[in-house]
Amino acid sequence: MAQHNSHRAPGRAQLPTRHAHQAAKGLGGAAVLGTVVLGTAFAGSAQAAPAAPAAPAVSAPAAAQAAPATTTVAPSAVLNTTEKLRWGSRGASVQELQTALNNNGANLAVDGVFGPRTHSAVKEYQSDAGLYVDGVVGKNTRSALNGGGVSTGGASAPAASSSSSTSTSGSSIVNKARTAIGVPYSWGGSSFSGMDCSGLVNYAYSGTGINIGRTSSQITNGGRQISQSQAQPGDIVSWPGHVGIYAGNGKVIDAGRTPASVTERNIWGNPIFVTYR
Template structure:
């Protein structure tokens, strides 16, 4: 199996379901790590199964403003941050931006000044300049090894061994960031659209994990597990179709029947695969 990384507007701030698993040293199962601090702990088949049904599941609401960030809140909430969002994860983002030279009030509100700071950071660090904080920008802010205390406004080193759930959440965050992108056979990006295995390959790549291109190869390269063992970020596999487990019996997938990337209830009797 393929396996790589284990896982500026006046007033703006400026500054410079069988799971697939990779095995680490000593045989420990693990996913690559992509987190930003305490709060930033974070298709190829052409046909979707005929029995695809169910509406996309709702994404959870963002937490209230003026928070104190904790290690698990971002992991649980996940998702891309953008202007208008409020909550714990925004406070953590503001703290991280401040450690990179910004001068933001840590109020948990993603307003114009926070947007300007994000845009400047992205431009200065060779990232896509879109003002949205997804897996790529989070990973850059984090540098792969910092844990942030939003209340203290400081960054401290974390252990090199993060739980596999952090990488799983990063994979799911990446997939959810593409919800609404149109389905396209052979598609591998938001600009071209995604097919099922194109989406899974993209999402895993954001967590530093290289998957084969086709759904069958992705399923074969990992380790099959039971649904009860499945964790967020594992693969959900049907004959000729594949998606990413989102927990609570839901999957994020690029389905031809839906015509776009969506989050919906799992149907039928899929298998689960992990790369942890």
């Protein structure tokens, strides 16, 4: 007769339920039944990793302040004179002009003499710079050489002075030339003891602030050629080797070998007309 076996079958596992329950409580309630520990244990380790600090924000004004400030340096003037320079001018201002032209591609001797080579270099510079080409260094040409802006509206003639100021200037030149009428002709002279043609023109223009050359060719080449219809009293009338002052109404004041004195007479032949205004 089989007997009732009150013992558990050998080899059968007995679960330690009380200890498992306590272990589970120790782990914050996570289940430990032959599986991976879930929940709190891993959550704790995840929380243990420190968060990477955020990069400090840089405000726009601060970034702008960080940039180094730049300083604009105005170009230094190379021509400090305010007088017009033209054929026949001399001195330190002409040396500055010649240096400035050399810096722009010319090849001049810096001798302070505004002669034919300097005259040609000025004209070439004016042409390249889009300035009015007359070979005279006035306000616009000086400003361009000094690195300043020039408002010329292209290669057009500079704005003319008002008719009243032009007339006054021209009348002064003519009136001064008339004071020399009757002075005998003397080659190379420029005083009341004797004058030649260019000496008379220099005398008439003295005190006007306009620099002109000494010889007839320098006087002719230093100004701007115009038509007879554009000529105003005080402008220059020029023939080959001879110059005089335009008096208006087809007349010229000049010192000629014939009649060997300063006279006011009718214009003859086909001269050219030159203005410095």
